[in-house]
Structure formats: structure tokens, C-alpha cells
Amino acid sequence: MGRVVRLGGGAEFDLIRRFTEGSGPLPADVMLGPGDDAAVFRDGWVVSTDLSVEDVHFRREWLEDHEIGYRAAVAGLSDLAAMGSSPVALLLSLAAPRGGAVDLEAVNAGVRAAAEGHGAVVVGGDVSRSPGPLFLDITAVGCTAWPVQRSGAEPGDHVWVTGVLGASASAVRMWTSDRVPSPGLRAAFAHPRARVDEARCLVEREVVDAMIDVSDGLVGDAGHLAAASGVSITLELERVPVAPEAVQALGADEALDAALHGGEDYELCFVTDPDAVDTTEFEKLFGIPVTRVGTVEEGDGVWLQASDGSRARPTRGGYDHWEGAGA
């Protein structure tokens, strides 16, 4: 019999994540299997699943019911974006507690709004009661002619992120320390947007060597890129685009920490040849910044480089829901 695994911090999650990855040689119809943001099938079909569990990924008192559905769906749509894929459809699996405490029509409306706002439709799913918390699993289905993997980063490449980071995690830190997040921070958590158009534009210009969405925090997700590509990534701390509202709420140090180790920004982290991105044009096209945050080198893992040029390994990794983030 297998070893019993206890669920705790990040290491255990990585271990368990491995269980759902890798299952022998891939059949001919599977172009890309475990280890990326989504699986890719013949004809360019892309499929991903994302869990959203009450009291793990969100608390009911933080969100309207439709926002619970909306942000769960965006997590799936963001996986499609990370593959450079156009969203086509979502399937919603929903296990809901009895008693009418959750307005399921509103949850469903939120999922549909997210789908429709990103060019997809809801095509099915499954429903059950839950003897515990509210539980959503979003299956996101997309299509792309050029799936972008995590594994294409090469030494000398530049590392970029879209938008600003840390706002969503800052909202969580406010809530879990009995403070009220500003509307902007709250919106980052409750109404994220998947960077579908941004990803497709970058992919169509053929500048992207590797890409991931920032769902586990920049350090964690840069680490995934580094591991998949067999390289090291150095993040320059003063380049990290921390959300101004996060700085205002938490101060510069904790806001940077939220950007590095918080989760669910749903921005893109991607790797290109040096200076391959026209940042002015990107911001003009999409209304959000794109920022070079680091460099790919030989080696492994992630380094954090301070403004004086000194560098250190991160003392911790990615997002472990909000347990490691102050609560």
C-alpha cells in the first residue's frame, strides 16, 4: 500500500500534485500531458481543471455568491491564457451545502459571466449536495494552434509579468487580520480577469518562449517555469510591479511579500529573448503594464536579487492558500 500523505504546507502539496501528474507514456492523441497549466490534445484542444473550495480558496463572508462563481471560473480561464489558448467552454462541477445558504443561481450566473466575458460558454457539468463546504471545480476547454509550455526558457532570456501583483493576496491579508480591504484590493480578489487577449497577442507575435499564470505567487510560479525549463530565474526585487493599493494598505515590505508569495493575481509570467517586448505598445493595447522582472540563467530554482546586487534564495515558496499568508 502507498504511503499516507498528510496535507499541510507547500511541500506536501507539491508531493500530492505529483500524484495527479504523469501516467506512463502518452497516447498519440495527447500532445502535452501532466506538468503544465493544462493538457493539450490533438487538433490543439486544451483542457484544465481548477478547484475552488470554501474556507480554502475563499470564505463566504468575503464574497457575494456570484463572485464565488466568477473567480472560480477565472482561475480556469487563466490556465487557458497561460497556454496561449482561446477559451471555448467551461464545465461546472458544484457540490453545495444544504439549507439555502448559498444562492446557486447566483454562483452559476457568476460562472457564466466569467465565461462570456472571456469568449466562452458553459456547456455542462455536475451537481451534488455537499455534507461540508461549498466546492466548485471548473473544467476549462480551449483551443490553440501554438500551445505555450512552461519549458522553453533559456539562459539569457528575460522574464516578464503583466499588470501589477499582490493586490488579491493583500485583500486576503486584510480580511484575515480583521481589516477591511479597499475596493480596489477587494476587486482584485473578487473580480480578477484572465489575460486571454494579452496572451494571444504575445503568442501571435512569436516572442514567448515559456509562460505560466501567476496563481501561486511570483516566486512559486517563476519556480515552476525554472523547474520545467531546467534553468534558474533571478527576480530583481525592485522591478517587481507591486500593486500601489497593496503598498498603501500594508506598507512596501509586506506588499512586496504579497506579490512574491501571495496568490491568485492571474497575471501572466512569461519568458522571451532579451528586450523582445514593446512595453509602451503593450500598455497602449491593453491598458495594463508589462514589466521585466528578471533574467534566466543556467542553474536551478529562483534567486531574489536586491538593489545592491546581492542575491538570496527565497525563504519560502508559493501560495499555500491563505494559511501561510498571515492567518
Add this chain to the structure above:
Amino acid sequence: MGRVVRLGGGAEFDLIRRFTEGSGPLPADVMLGPGDDAAVFRDGWVVSTDLSVEDVHFRREWLEDHEIGYRAAVAGLSDLAAMGSSPVALLLSLAAPRGGAVDLEAVNAGVRAAAEGHGAVVVGGDVSRSPGPLFLDITAVGCTAWPVQRSGAEPGDHVWVTGVLGASASAVRMWTSDRVPSPGLRAAFAHPRARVDEARCLVEREVVDAMIDVSDGLVGDAGHLAAASGVSITLELERVPVAPEAVQALGADEALDAALHGGEDYELCFVTDPDAVDTTEFEKLFGIPVTRVGTVEEGDGVWLQASDGSRARPTRGGYDHWEGAGA
């Protein structure tokens, strides 16, 4: 704001099920959307999701951990079979309680065994902790040139089922009344088999007008076929192939009830032109019977016909997990 829906019996589940169905006009890449066993995409790709929730779909004391994974996966594979689709891949979303009570490697091994036993591989998924019970959601991905829908039944057609019915539900009735199911009944619950090969054979012979898998009980699933096809289905009670071990355990009447209203047999219920199935050849090929259980007529809903020719509407519908089944 939407109405608050309370989760209870079958009617509410139907209502909620509707929420996950239908989302405006389908885009060109979606061939078949809500309302069938799975969604169908361009190029014949088929995607389905199936929840398996502790204390709703199973109890931990009934199953080994690997069986929890195995049967959850078979539910998804059976949806693919019902579409006449070949399984290609599974994605596993798993939310597990802390504390090591569940051997996640064993659950995962069960999912993989089911995948490999039906010609598929595990290509990804998501993992979270659960603050409540164990949750699994299986996304099943398959491919077919000829997706079979629920909607092709026509008056005069014959209605068939593969295998025997009621064994899985009988095991549940034994457990929930503090009895011990026989090994055969237990195996029907713990180690079902999706009728992938049987479905493909039937579809390749072009005899099937409509098909569904028997996951909600024969009455419920025949009702789904009738509703989707805009017809009535009359089931002849004495033709229903009730599992002999179920009769032995529960007596003829309750075993028939389990076959009609129990769930999770994962047999196929399908509709053909009259007498279009060579039952002898089918049993020789697959080692299980195929039985004509009824007839399609004009009208709506399901009728149950007794041996004296009298008929009545079912007093209740399909499977509501085991709550309506004695517990």
C-alpha cells in the same frame, strides 16, 4: 437576485442541474452542449465531469481508498461510453481532508487503474485540502467520429439495457441497513466497469438511435432519454434484468426497485429500430447479456408495464444518492 434553492430531493437536483445547462447559442467549435452525458467539440472531442463526494456518493467505511478513486473515474468513463466515445484521458481534481486518514496515493492509483483499464491516461488535475469531506471531480476526455445523443429515440423503437441492474444499489441498501453485502454486490459498487467496448461496437454497427448510461437508475435514465427525444418510454417490468445476487439479498420486489430507482449500474440504456440487436452475438462478444426492456411510444415520460399489461407512472424517479434508498 436569483431565487435561493434548497438542496433536497430529486426535483431540486433537476432544477440545479438546469443551472449548469444552457448558456445561450453555442459557438461554432461546440457541436453539442448541455443536456447530454457530455459536451462534444469540433474534431469529435468529448468532455464530461463527474463529482464523487464522500458521504453523498460513497462512505469511506464502505470502500478501500483505491476503490474510491476507481469508481469515481468509472463514472466519468461511463459518460464517454454513453456518447459512443473512446476514452483518451482523465483529469483528477481532489480535495482531501487533513490528517492522513485518506491514502491519496491509493486514491490516485485507483483513478489510474480505471483509466488504464479503459484505454485512457491521467493527464493532469488539481489538488487542494478540504475542510470537510473528500471530494473528487473527474474530467473525462474522449473522442468519437459519431457522438450518440439522448435525443434520437422514435416511436416504435426498442429500448435495451446491457448487463444486469440493481446490484450496486443493493450493496448500498445492505450497508445502510447494517447488513453486509455479498462480494458480488460489493464489487458492483466498488469496481464497476464502463461499457466502452460495448458502446463502440453498437455504434459502429449503426444501430443506436439514442443512448445514456444507467447512473441514475433505469427509470430516471429512461426518463432522460424520453425527455430529450420528445417521446414516451414504456418499461416492461418482467423484462428488466435484475441482478440475481440482488434478488438473493433483498428479495424480488426490493431488488426490482433497486434496479428501477437505484443508481450507478453504469450499464448502457439505448434505443434502436425494432429487434436491431443480435442478443446472442452480443453476449458471446462481451460476456454480458443485452436485454430489450421496453418500447418507445408517442407521448412523454416513462410508463411501467406489469405482466398483465396494466401500466402506471413511476411513483418516483431516479437516484438521489442513497438518501431515498433506505437510509
